[in-house]
Amino acid sequence: MKVRVTVMLKEGVLDPQGKAISHALQTLGFPGVTEVHVGKVIELDVEGSDQAAVQKQAEDMARDLLANLVIEDFKVEVL
Amino acid sequence: MKVRVTVMLKEGVLDPQGKAISHALQTLGFPGVTEVHVGKVIELDVEGSDQAAVQKQAEDMARDLLANLVIEDFKVEVL
Amino acid sequence: MKSAIVVFPGTNRERDMAIALKRVTGKAPTMLWHRDTDLPDVDLVVLPGGFSYGDYLRCGAMAAHSPIMAAIRAFAQKGGHILGVCNGFQILTETGMLPGALLRNANLRFLSQDCHLRVERNDTPFTHKWAKDAVFRTPLAHGDGNYTADSQTLEKLEGEGLVAFRYANAKGDVQADDAETNPNGSINSIAGILSENTRICGMMPHPEDLVDPLMGGEDGLPLFEGLVEAFVR
Amino acid sequence: MKKTVDLALAREFGLTSEEYDRVLKIMGRTPSLTELGVFSVMWSEHCSYKSSRKWLRTLPTTAPWVIHGPGENAGVVDIGEGYAAIFKMESHNHPSFIEPYQGAATGVGGILRDVFTMGARPVANLNALRFGSPDTPRTRQIIDGVVRGIGGYGNCVGVPTVGGEINFHPAYDGNPLVNAMTVGIARKDRIFLSAAAGVGNPVVYVGSRTGRDGIHGATMSSAEFDENALAKRPTVQVGDPFIEKLLIEACLELMATDAIVAIQDMGAAGLTSSSVEMAGKGGVGIELDLDAVPQREPGMTAYEMMLSESQERMLIVLRPDRTEIARKIFEKWELDFAVIGHLTDTGHIVVKHKGQVEADIPLDPLAEEAPIYDRPAATPQAPAPLEAVHAPLSLDAMLLKLVGSPDLASRAWVWNQYDSTVGGQTVRRPGAADAAIVKIEDTTLGLALTTDCTPRYCQADPKSGGAQAVAEAWRNITATGARPLAVTDNLNFGNPEKPEIMGQFVAAIEGMGEACRALDFPVVSGNVSLYNETRQPDGSTMAILPTPAIGALGVFEDVSKAVGLGMASESALVLIGET
Numbered sequence A, B: 001m002k003v004r005v006t007v008m009l010k011e012g013v014l015d016p017q018g019k020a021i022s023h024a025l026q027t028l029g030f031p032g033v034t035e036v037h038v039g040k041v042i043e044l045d046v047e048g049s050d051q052a053a054v055q056k057q058a059e060d061m062a063r064d065l066l067a068n069l070v071i072e073d074f075k076v077e078v079l
Numbered sequence C: 001m002k003s004a005i006v007v008f009p010g011t012n013r014e015r016d017m018a019i020a021l022k023r024v025t026g027k028a029p030t031m032l033w034h035r036d037t038d039l040p041d042v043d044l045v046v047l048p049g050g051f052s053y054g055d056y057l058r059c060g061a062m063a064a065h066s067p068i069m070a071a072i073r074a075f076a077q078k079g080g081h082i083l084g085v086c087n088g089f090q091i092l093t094e095t096g097m098l099p100g101a102l103l104r105n106a107n108l109r110f111l112s113q114d115c116h117l118r119v120e121r122n123d124t125p126f127t128h129k130w131a132k133d134a135v136f137r138t139p140l141a142h143g144d145g146n147y148t149a150d151s152q153t154l155e156k157l158e159g160e161g162l163v164a165f166r167y168a169n170a171k172g173d174v175q176a177d178d179a180e181t182n183p184n185g186s187i188n189s190i191a192g193i194l195s196e197n198t199r200i201c202g203m204m205p206h207p208e209d210l211v212d213p214l215m216g217g218e219d220g221l222p223l224f225e226g227l228v229e230a231f232v233r
Numbered sequence D: 001m002k003k004t005v006d007l008a009l010a011r012e013f014g015l016t017s018e019e020y021d022r023v024l025k026i027m028g029r030t031p032s033l034t035e036l037g038v039f040s041v042m043w044s045e046h047c048s049y050k051s052s053r054k055w056l057r058t059l060p061t062t063a064p065w066v067i068h069g070p071g072e073n074a075g076v077v078d079i080g081e082g083y084a085a086i087f088k089m090e091s092h093n094h095p096s097f098i099e100p101y102q103g104a105a106t107g108v109g110g111i112l113r114d115v116f117t118m119g120a121r122p123v124a125n126l127n128a129l130r131f132g133s134p135d136t137p138r139t140r141q142i143i144d145g146v147v148r149g150i151g152g153y154g155n156c157v158g159v160p161t162v163g164g165e166i167n168f169h170p171a172y173d174g175n176p177l178v179n180a181m182t183v184g185i186a187r188k189d190r191i192f193l194s195a196a197a198g199v200g201n202p203v204v205y206v207g208s209r210t211g212r213d214g215i216h217g218a219t220m221s222s223a224e225f226d227e228n229a230l231a232k233r234p235t236v237q238v239g240d241p242f243i244e245k246l247l248i249e250a251c252l253e254l255m256a257t258d259a260i261v262a263i264q265d266m267g268a269a270g271l272t273s274s275s276v277e278m279a280g281k282g283g284v285g286i287e288l289d290l291d292a293v294p295q296r297e298p299g300m301t302a303y304e305m306m307l308s309e310s311q312e313r314m315l316i317v318l319r320p321d322r323t324e325i326a327r328k329i330f331e332k333w334e335l336d337f338a339v340i341g342h343l344t345d346t347g348h349i350v351v352k353h354k355g356q357v358e359a360d361i362p363l364d365p366l367a368e369e370a371p372i373y374d375r376p377a378a379t380p381q382a383p384a385p386l387e388a389v390h391a392p393l394s395l396d397a398m399l400l401k402l403v404g405s406p407d408l409a410s411r412a413w414v415w416n417q418y419d420s421t422v423g424g425q426t427v428r429r430p431g432a433a434d435a436a437i438v439k440i441e442d443t444t445l446g447l448a449l450t451t452d453c454t455p456r457y458c459q460a461d462p463k464s465g466g467a468q469a470v471a472e473a474w475r476n477i478t479a480t481g482a483r484p485l486a487v488t489d490n491l492n493f494g495n496p497e498k499p500e501i502m503g504q505f506v507a508a509i510e511g512m513g514e515a516c517r518a519l520d521f522p523v524v525s526g527n528v529s530l531y532n533e534t535r536q537p538d539g540s541t542m543a544i545l546p547t548p549a550i551g552a553l554g555v556f557e558d559v560s561k562a563v564g565l566g567m568a569s570e571s572a573l574v575l576i577g578e579t
């Protein structure tokens, strides 16, 4: 099954990338952009056919490796 | 409006990060993972209320700056 | 030779480059700011190394949209000479002035070490002080130097002889799948390429950091001496 | 976050009941939350050196070539031809355990600011690292993150990382040490200090915006805070080396004008310590209007802004007629710039927010009545006799074992991730000499730089261990041909409230002082990191090995005479000294 894990910085954590991109967009002539946040997306092919089990396994993977819970939150979607 | 731009390496472009993650997942005891792809997700707050116009603007931003079409594909979702 | 160096926010090897250029021309190059919209009358424009805009998003992506890049594009169209080193190379690929792209190093780490480069042709202003197939040592320092291009582009580069430098061992042997000699994993061990008219050169390593015996050698000097000879005026 | 200010809260903030009594006496009333926050950070071990000050005073700090010793943001020594070298070492141990990459990265950022604040262009970074056993996965993760973090920050700001040292010992399993050192160069008549002057002069904030980063970083246990806020509130500061690079260039550009009266970076306890220290040193008052502070998040309270540890920020007192010149420079570099207050003649720090006075504290007693402790120190026990060492069966096997041991193995994996050549002045890169060597651009001058300490010696005998660290640094510098000039230190120890730890601390300083005096090698800056202990499963705590890391600097009049380690063929090998 295909799984998508999205990892974003926690609210309130400085996001230097987002800041720099929003700044660049302004000067590029896209003035309407107010906030930018940058995160990672990790797409996985996981063996198995039980949606709940795959979801659980992906959450474990996110906690153990894919996200840094000190500064990041994650979201798991089984596609 | 909130917009999410997802940027992934094109198929065929080497993705050492994906490989490293899939390897690390194996050694961490997640044997069932076969393929891993890593990409970026950029969430933007864009002024405007016309869904189509915002979609178009985000696509322009993606083409101009957020993705490098030589190596990357992108997808725009107005949320 | 009259030369200019472009400084973007986050550029950090402009001083190294200025030292190298001054060493061969006897005069300090003009420093340009990324917001400038005109170029002075120069023979060579250099995009130096660093982390323009923090290299956030992608290396060189935001600098490629700086105001000065329009003037640099026009300069290129008129046949001007441009050297892009490290971040400068990344910026040139991001603008499309050179083909291909630079990905994360294959081992996913920043690399700071010496490497050896083999000179692939010596009939360009950038390479003519070396013999063809000469090998020279130079430092490299980057996290995203893994050159890639689609097969069509690659065919063209190789077919038209637009590869300037390849990573090699000290004897000049090239082996793309060997991490010792091709440290960042570049396709075909490509370290530097040329535009079709051979007037734009982009390369990842830093010959400008090896132009003084006190800093460990002068192996990078021929690049700069060659440029000066190409523009005697 | 409405909290009643009382002894219980003061305790949560890390003050003792005696210290809280002192606060009440100084204020003559119950302090506000913001005021309590200011006292607690200013009187924290980190800012007040309350356990160590008495002993630090015993170190030699002067020599004819010392321009500024301890007390400024960094030490300053005369290196000739009108130039000064400015340098300091600082720890980021705890943050590097919580989040190794960001902890180490912001450690590098912090020490860079201490140096360029004084007018120097940073020319070299070094580090001194201690990790637990390299075969545990957690330690490997920490090493990886710390090394990436040091590289990630240093490489981006474009300051070469030219040297350092690494040791391993299980005592650092839960408490790695990340000590970072920066060396900068300035004209010796263009050095900038932090003492504010000139009643009415504007106080200016530049750099990144203020967020709720690391608010309880310095003092308090976070658990006491309202759970919800905590989950969202980052305890870890994230660094932005790109902004730091712009800040360096903008500050140096401003420093080339005559606009600056005083300047100080916002380090631990950010706005509080910078404003209190600048005003205190200058003997003036200061009034801040927090509404003007550039903010990253909406709804921040005065307390949060005063205690935020957001990175990449500086506080500057300007000549009033130069404010516009300064504003233009920071606009050019695309950095936030805001006049957030002015100097007064009241001798108080007054903090206003939304029309309210949130804090009003007399500065003299805040500094002068800061606690200082003479903690009981047990004399360290004589080192235990070593077990007999048997002659190895095979010298070859022994050599292999030594070369393969973590403490002696090649560090190339580490330094190959650090840009050591940016700047074009690196004469000897890591591994090429006993000390790193950098040239001073446009001169024949050069600097030899090293960091040294052998914790297991300090464990066995803190006094000789402290002396040995200084001596080793001195030897590493002289071995390159440079003349040793001065020392910075980073004293990493356990809990000073334990007499045996305090004993280690006192003895190590005694040893360092003796060696520094004997070698005419003064200490011009430094940092103390105490309470480096980890709770064990059985409830006891384990302290790190006593680790007084020494950073040292020497000068070459003619750097082309420097010698390295590489042996030319047919050269003779001479051993000097008794074996």
Ligand SMILES: Nc1ncnc2c1ncn2[C@@H]1O[C@H](COP(=O)(O)OP(=O)(O)O)[C@@H](O)[C@H]1O
Binding pocket: D127, D128, D129, D161, D162, D163, D164, D165, D166, D411, D414, D415, D418, D429, D430, D431, D432, D433, D434, D435, D436, D451, D452, D476
């Ligand atoms: N953390 C580090 N960062 C950069 N360089 C390092 C680090 N650790 C060690 N080095 C370098 O490795 C070399 C050998 O280190 P070390 O064994 O500690 O030297 P020494 O015995 O001279 O003190 C030196 O050049 C030192 O600067």
